[in-house]
Amino acid sequence: MARILVFVNIFVEKLTLDDVVRALCQFSNVEELYEVTGACDIIALVSAADIEEFRDFLKYKLLKIKGVRSTVTYVVFNAPKGPTNWMQAPKSTAQ
Secondary structure: OOOEEEEEEEEEOOOOHHHHHHHHHOOOOEEEEEEOOOOOOEEEEEEEOOHHHHHHHHHHOHHHOOOEEEEEEEEOOOOOOOOOOOOOOOOOOOO
């Protein structure tokens, strides 16, 4: 079954960036993690089985990390090109 992907822009308190990054690296849902310039401080690519699993991850894990001020999320509908192929279900090899 295909998983959902969500880009999460993460805004952190000053001087907590390294601690937040370390905490995020511990979660298996976090597929990719980037420290960035611009409006937010971190962009995470998060996978989940469904929207409920993502909601629980956001509410009970990500937002509980000390130093995380807020997030903005973007659910991926389609990924016609990218380094990962998460959007497609595994192909059957049966003929």
